[in-house]
Amino acid sequence: MSEAPSSEPRPPPPASVTLPAAPEAVPLVPELLISDLLRYGVLVSLSLVTLGTTVTFFRHPDYLVSSEALERLTAPHPVPHGLADVVAGAMAARGQSFVMAGLLVMMAVPVMRVALSLLIFRQQKDRLYVAITTVVLTLLLVSFLVGAAEG
Amino acid sequence: MTPFLFTFVVLLFSVGAGLLGSLLGIGGGLILIPVLTLLLKVDIHYAVGASIVSVIATSSGAAAAYVRERMANLRVAMFLELATTAGALTGAFLSGRVGGRGVYLVFGAVMAYSALVMLRRMNSTEVAPVPEDALADRLGLHGSYWDESMGREVDYRVTRPLAGLGLMYVAGTVSGMLGIGSGALKVPAMDLTMRLPLKVSTATSNFMIGVTAAASAGVYFARGHIDPFIAGPVCVGVTLGAWLGSRHLMAKVNASWLRALFVCVLLWVAFEMLRKGWSS
Numbered sequence: 001m002s003e004a005p006s007s008e009p010r011p012p013p014p015a016s017v018t019l020p021a022a023p024e025a026v027p028l029v030p031e032l033l034i035s036d037l038l039r040y041g042v043l044v045s046l047s048l049v050t051l052g053t054t055v056t057f058f059r060h061p062d063y064l065v066s067s068e069a070l071e072r073l074t075a076p077h078p079v080p081h082g083l084a085d086v087v088a089g090a091m092a093a094r095g096q097s098f099v100m101a102g103l104l105v106m107m108a109v110p111v112m113r114v115a116l117s118l119l120i121f122r123q124q125k126d127r128l129y130v131a132i133t134t135v136v137l138t139l140l141l142v143s144f145l146v147g148a149a150e151g
Numbered sequence: 152m153t154p155f156l157f158t159f160v161v162l163l164f165s166v167g168a169g170l171l172g173s174l175l176g177i178g179g180g181l182i183l184i185p186v187l188t189l190l191l192k193v194d195i196h197y198a199v200g201a202s203i204v205s206v207i208a209t210s211s212g213a214a215a216a217y218v219r220e221r222m223a224n225l226r227v228a229m230f231l232e233l234a235t236t237a238g239a240l241t242g243a244f245l246s247g248r249v250g251g252r253g254v255y256l257v258f259g260a261v262m263a264y265s266a267l268v269m270l271r272r273m274n275s276t277e278v279a280p281v282p283e284d285a286l287a288d289r290l291g292l293h294g295s296y297w298d299e300s301m302g303r304e305v306d307y308r309v310t311r312p313l314a315g316l317g318l319m320y321v322a323g324t325v326s327g328m329l330g331i332g333s334g335a336l337k338v339p340a341m342d343l344t345m346r347l348p349l350k351v352s353t354a355t356s357n358f359m360i361g362v363t364a365a366a367s368a369g370v371y372f373a374r375g376h377i378d379p380f381i382a383g384p385v386c387v388g389v390t391l392g393a394w395l396g397s398r399h400l401m402a403k404v405n406a407s408w409l410r411a412l413f414v415c416v417l418l419w420v421a422f423e424m425l426r427k428g429w430s431s
Contacts, residue, residue, distance in 0.1 A: 029155040031218050031225070038361075042208060042390060048384045055154060056380075099379035103204050106386060107368045109211050110361035117229060128290070132229055139236035140362065143243065144369035 028038030030120040037116055041109035045102045059095055111140050154380070161191065162388040163203065167363065172209050172334075173415075174353075174409065180206050181340025183385065186422065193381055199330035200376035203368045205389040206332040212390040216398055217354035224294045224351055227309060227341070228359045231319045235337075235359060237425040238323020239366035259424030262335060269371055279362035281346045283350030284310040296351050305350050315345040327367045332360035335417055349409065 114137045121129040168182040180202035187198040217223040285295065292309040317338035328335040334356045341352035371377055 020308070031221060034225070035215045035219040038211045038218070042211045045208075046387055049379075049387055052379065053158065053383050053387075060154075067220040094185075096379045103377060103379060103382055103386060104372075106204055106207050106211070107365055107372065110207060110365040113211075114229075114232070114362060117225070129226065129229060129370060132233060135237055136229065136232045136362070139233075139240060142367055143236065143240050143366040146240065146243065146370065 030117075032117060033120070034113060037113055038109060041105065043111065045105040046108065047100050048102030048105060052095045052100075052102060054095070055098060056095030111137075111144075114140060156278050158380075158384045161187070161384040164190075165388025166392040166395075169205075169209055169212075169389035169394075170396045172389070172393060172396070174396050174412070184331070187258075187381070187385075192377035194305045196376045197378045197381050200371045200378060201382035201385040203330045203371050204377060204382045205385045206364040207361045207368060207385045207388040209393040210332065210357050210364065212393040213396065214354075214358040214361065216394075218223075219356060220297065220354075221295050222351060222354035223358040224292070224309075224347065224355045225358070226290065227292050227294075227345070227347065228355050230290055230292065230312065231337075231341075234316045234319035235326070235363040236366045238320040238325075239363050240323075241320075242324040242327020242329075243370040245324070245365055256425060256428035259421045259428060262417050262421035262424060266421060270414050279395075281308045281387055282298070282310050284312065285342050287312050287355050290294035292345075294351070296348065298350070305348065307351065308346070310346050311344055315340050318344060324362050326360075326363045327370075330367060330371060332364055334360055335420065338413070354387075387417070410413060 115131060118130065118133040118137060121133055164186050165183065168180075168186070171182060172180075183196075183202050183205060184198050187193040187201065188195050193201075212222060218225070287309045291314060292312060293307065294309075295304050295306040297303075298305045318338065322333045322336035322340065325331070325336060334353075337356040337359060338349075338352050341347045341355060342349050347355065368377070
């Protein structure tokens with residue numbers, strides 16, 4: 001997985017190809033920024049998940065041999081689902097809390113992507129898309145608040 | 152089965168689901184949920200919770216490559232995300248109030264319908280001209296992409312953005328209700344209604360799914376349905392599979408072959424959904 005960020009863009013668009021010179025055409029740089037955000041966000045998330053899983057198996061050697069442990073793990077049981085619980089668990093170096101932190105980073109990646117798009121459209125002075133992106137970002141934040149209120 | 156073996160098996164299935172998902176523009180959740188619940192006996196709530204995070208992983212992992220290749224249309228994506236996020240909110244709100252049975256039945260019917268529409272279009276190879284659309288012009292939705300198998304840059308025009316918006320609202324609602332990315336609904340909306348090329352539709356769908364799924368994921372997280380023990384390996388495996396798919400297969404796959412594979416998956420999922428709605 002660690003090779004992922006170093007990989008080159010797939011079809012390098014030949015320099016000879018003249019892109020449609022429409023004024024609204026998005027230049028390549030924002031696309032690289034968004035691509036990097038997605039790529040490194042996912043990488044950070046997966047590193048945390050992998051680290052957490054490794055820590056879990058080191059702390060619970062019985063997980064490698066005992067099959068009863070699995071039944072406990074796959075049956076309904078409380079999992080940390082508050083930001084404070086996850087942070088506290090990670091501070092105590094609990095493997096599953098690292099995994100959970102990684103999953104939270106994963107959930108935050110699309111939100112950050114929309115926020116980045118907002119900055120890009122604002123820089124391009126594209127007022128229509130600034131408005132569209134602001135609405136999308138608001139809806140996203142509202143959905144997280146709705147979830148928190150319900151939980 | 153020990154927890155270690157379980158993690159390993161989940162990881163393997165997730166790689167497979169991610170690979171298939173990235174090629175078809177679906178998050179892989181539809182493949183994973185039956186595997187987790189039926190084969191590995193995971194509680195359905197945790198399966199859905201793991202699925203929704205894996206959906207974000209697939210989307211972001213594959214989208215990173217698609218965006219760099221300029222295969223995904225960022226403006227179409229942002230415009231349609233207006234509807235998918237609003238839909239995801241509606242779906243998350245409705246999921247507590249509507250029984251599962253009706254949802255499965257409606258969903259199965261919609262999927263079967265889109266599969267049949269795609270199947271019919273497979274036979275007609277001639278390209279009908281894309282009708283002019285003033286709103287699509289105003290929104291600057293048209294674009295171009297580099298086609299690897301044709302070896303040249305292909306221009307395309309987009310039409311009926313409002314119809315697309317309506318279908319995306321439905322797709323977002325389904326996503327919020329069932330905890331899936333619902334790329335199976337997004338791709339036909341862009342491909343058949345808005346007339347984006349299938350490869351662009353698939354790439355843009357992948358790009359949008361993360362935002363739709365993030366809108367639902369917050370709700371599932373707050374309900375305590377995202378279990379790190381299951382979601383962890385799922386997340387890693389699916390991303391790995393999606394990366395392999397988009398990096399090594401997508402550009403080389405022929406569009407009509409991709410469409411045939413997609414129709415098969417749609418029909419299978421529709422059958423599963425209808426059966427679940429019928430028997431529950």
